[in-house]
Amino acid sequence: MKAARSIALLVACAALLTAVACGKKTPPVARPTPPPPPPAETAPPRPPAPPEPAREPVSVPPDPVRDDAISSASLDELNKNSPLKPVYFELDSSDLSAANQKTLDEDAALIKRYSSWTVTIEGHCDERGSAEYNLALGERRAMAARTYLISLGIAATRLRTVSYGKEFPFDPGHDEAAFAKNRRAHFVITSK
Amino acid sequence: MTKFIITITFAIGLLAAWPRAQQQAPQTPASQQPPPQQPTELAATIEGGGGAAPRLAIPEFIALSQDAETMATAKTITEVLWDDLNFEREFAFIPRDVYSSIPKATSFTDVPFDRWRELNADGLVMGTVQKVSSGFRVEMKLFNVRTAQVVYPRQYDGSNARLFAHTMSDELHKSQRALNGVARTRLTFDSDRDGERMTGTVQNRSIKEIYISDYDGERQTRVTTGRTLNIAPRWSPDGRSIAYTSYRRGGANLFISNIFQGTLDEVTKGDKVGENWLPAWSPDGTKLAFSSTRDGNPEIYIVNRDGSGLRRLTNNPSIDITPTWSPSGTQIAFTSDRSGSPQIYVVGVDGLNLSKKTSESYCDRPTWSPAPFNEIAFAARSGPGFDIRVLDLVTGLTKSLTFGEGTNESPAFSPNGRHIVFTSTRSGKTQVFTMARDGKNVRQITKAGNNYEPDWSK
Numbered sequence: 037m038k039a040a041r042s043i044a045l046l047v048a049c050a051a052l053l054t055a056v057a058c059g060k061k062t063p064p065v066a067r068p069t070p071p072p073p074p075p076a077e078t079a080p081p082r083p084p085a086p087p088e089p090a091r092e093p094v095s096v097p098p099d100p101v102r103d104d105a106i107s108s109a110s111l112d113e114l115n116k117n118s119p120l121k122p123v124y125f126e127l128d129s130s131d132l133s134a135a136n137q138k139t140l141d142e143d144a145a146l147i148k149r150y151s152s153w154t155v156t157i158e159g160h161c162d163e164r165g166s167a168e169y170n171l172a173l174g175e176r177r178a179m180a181a182r183t184y185l186i187s188l189g190i191a192a193t194r195l196r197t198v199s200y201g202k203e204f205p206f207d208p209g210h211d212e213a214a215f216a217k218n219r220r221a222h223f224v225i226t227s228k
Numbered sequence: 229m230t231k232f233i234i235t236i237t238f239a240i241g242l243l244a245a246w247p248r249a250q251q252q253a254p255q256t257p258a259s260q261q262p263p264p265q266q267p268t269e270l271a272a273t274i275e276g277g278g279g280a281a282p283r284l285a286i287p288e289f290i291a292l293s294q295d296a297e298t299m300a301t302a303k304t305i306t307e308v309l310w311d312d313l314n315f316e317r318e319f320a321f322i323p324r325d326v327y328s329s330i331p332k333a334t335s336f337t338d339v340p341f342d343r344w345r346e347l348n349a350d351g352l353v354m355g356t357v358q359k360v361s362s363g364f365r366v367e368m369k370l371f372n373v374r375t376a377q378v379v380y381p382r383q384y385d386g387s388n389a390r391l392f393a394h395t396m397s398d399e400l401h402k403s404q405r406a407l408n409g410v411a412r413t414r415l416t417f418d419s420d421r422d423g424e425r426m427t428g429t430v431q432n433r434s435i436k437e438i439y440i441s442d443y444d445g446e447r448q449t450r451v452t453t454g455r456t457l458n459i460a461p462r463w464s465p466d467g468r469s470i471a472y473t474s475y476r477r478g479g480a481n482l483f484i485s486n487i488f489q490g491t492l493d494e495v496t497k498g499d500k501v502g503e504n505w506l507p508a509w510s511p512d513g514t515k516l517a518f519s520s521t522r523d524g525n526p527e528i529y530i531v532n533r534d535g536s537g538l539r540r541l542t543n544n545p546s547i548d549i550t551p552t553w554s555p556s557g558t559q560i561a562f563t564s565d566r567s568g569s570p571q572i573y574v575v576g577v578d579g580l581n582l583s584k585k586t587s588e589s590y591c592d593r594p595t596w597s598p599a600p601f602n603e604i605a606f607a608a609r610s611g612p613g614f615d616i617r618v619l620d621l622v623t624g625l626t627k628s629l630t631f632g633e634g635t636n637e638s639p640a641f642s643p644n645g646r647h648i649v650f651t652s653t654r655s656g657k658t659q660v661f662t663m664a665r666d667g668k669n670v671r672q673i674t675k676a677g678n679n680y681e682p683d684w685s686k
Contacts, residue, residue: 163635166593166638167459167593168506168549169549197503200457
């Protein structure tokens with residue numbers, strides 16, 4: 037017990053000493069005259085303006101640092117070879133296959149990463165459907181992709197949809213290879 | 229010649245039935261001229277023997293002066309009149325290749341009736357073309373060949389050779405066959421013929437613009453310059469406006485081009501209206517039925533033409549699209565896939581009494597016929613493409629009008645219900661065609677580019 041007390045006493049003394057030491061430092065707080073620094077900022081004696089050259093090197097590094105060409109590309113460049121991959125559908129269908137969901141998972145990761153993007157999801161159809169109904173089927177395909185992306189946590193406000201039915205085929209051919217390319221939900225980055 | 233100006237100095241009552249489009253052109257001073265003497269309905273009609281179609285001969289109209297313009301006008305009128313009359317198949321015709329064996333008349337007074345009788349003609353359509361200060365004065369007479377009497381005389385002032393012929397054809401059909409002809413009606417469709425591309429974020433997208441033409445495909449004229457997708461045009465009942473779907477605001481919205489005023493109305497506007505497709509005019513021209521996703525998925529709505537008074541007609545999680553009005557304006561037919569595949573349904577404009585009308589593999593673009601027919605034409609999937617079919621709503625029977633000649637889509641009726649305009653790939657690209665209601669008499673209307681989703685003026 038005695039030992040404990042003497043330790044406590046020592047600690048108390050130490051605390052006191054520290055307090056005293058601090059106390060010794062605190063008084064100078066009142067010092068109102070640290071003139072050297074202020075003149076350094078406000079005084080004009082340093083007009084050579086080194087800050088400007090200093091900034092330029094600072095602004096250069098960010099590009100290489102941000103590892104990707106995506107953020108530096110223009111919208112047109114981005115959309116010509118879009119990092120967002122389209123998903124393809126079966127005839128007359130708007131069902132998302134497992135492969136589609138995997139594609140959308142990757143698209144979602146990109147959309148999350150570039151959080152300033154807004155994306156338009158275009159619904160497209162092949163010519164085996166009729167022109168009028170295809171407008172609605174394309175919308176259904178775009179909505180299927182949108183709903184899935186929202187379920188992955190993308191804000192709904194970042195995802196618009198538009199259906200072009202069979203008006204804008206990606207492949208103008210008239211065979212199944214062309215049709216398969218034309219039944220899709222296609223992503224266009226509309227702002228970044 | 230390009231302006232469709234005609235002054236019609238007779239039969240004003242008849243004209244009320246034709247699209248105002250035709251009369252919109254400014255009336256020339258010639259309209260002030262006193263109407264020429266028109267004997268009031270001398271004899272009734274030319275009849276064919278034994279109830280057969282009357283056999284007509286139409287020798288070339290007589291140019292009363294030998295200048296090139298008058299002669300060309302006379303020739304054009306004759307050719308177009310022949311085509312117009314032939315279109316309705318109400319008359320039989322003495323083949324033109326035998327006309328050369330018959331002495332040419334130089335006026336209405338030296339007609340060799342005996343020779344026309346030998347050819348077994350029932351009626352003879354003759355005409356003269358006279359150059360006047362305002363254009364041409366055309367006189368036309370229908371003779372009963374057996375009696376050599378004038379049955380139906382008419383006189384016209386104007387400047388457009390084709391419109392002379394169209395007017396004559398309509399009046400001959402009306403007076404002789406009690407038929408509303410379609411020679412002065414017009415078509416509208418969308419086309420990518422200009423090869424213009426949409427600029428923007430995606431390459432290689434061909435835009436489409438709205439066009440109009442005469443019923444026979446002449447005078448094809450572009451209406452829109454949206455530099456985007458403008459599709460599925462529909463004539464207003466008065467023939468002065470065209471409603472269509474346009475992407476000029478990004479998504480699909482309804483627009484109306486008032487083609488003679490040159491003004492544009494936006495029917496669906498705003499951020500919360502979703503996509504809006506395929507407007508269809510009510511028979512009285514005051515409302516549009518259309519499909520919209522504004523409440524989450526494509527449903528049928530009715531709206532006043534100024535965008536007010538929106539009313540929802542369907543309520544189903546499936547697709548409801550491409551409405552068409554019954555002639556009385558009391559029902560709407562549309563495409564829905566609520567049964568699993570796209571089929572044609574009919575519902576009252578009050579939203580009640582829904583009924584399914586087709587049970588094929590896939591049907592789209594219903595178009596209700598005008599009265600007195602009670603039919604719905606539609607495109608039905610058939611093999612790799614589509615064929616045009618017509619459902620008789622009284623008997624419930626469906627018949628096909630095309631049989632796999634390419635793919636055939638987007639039917640619309642002529643205002644007299646005797647013809648259908650549609651698209652077909654039978655000649656290569658997608659083109660607009662017309663055919664009779666029995667599927668015969670197929671005529672290709674467009675040749676340039678691809679052409680889609682036609683409609684026929686009322």
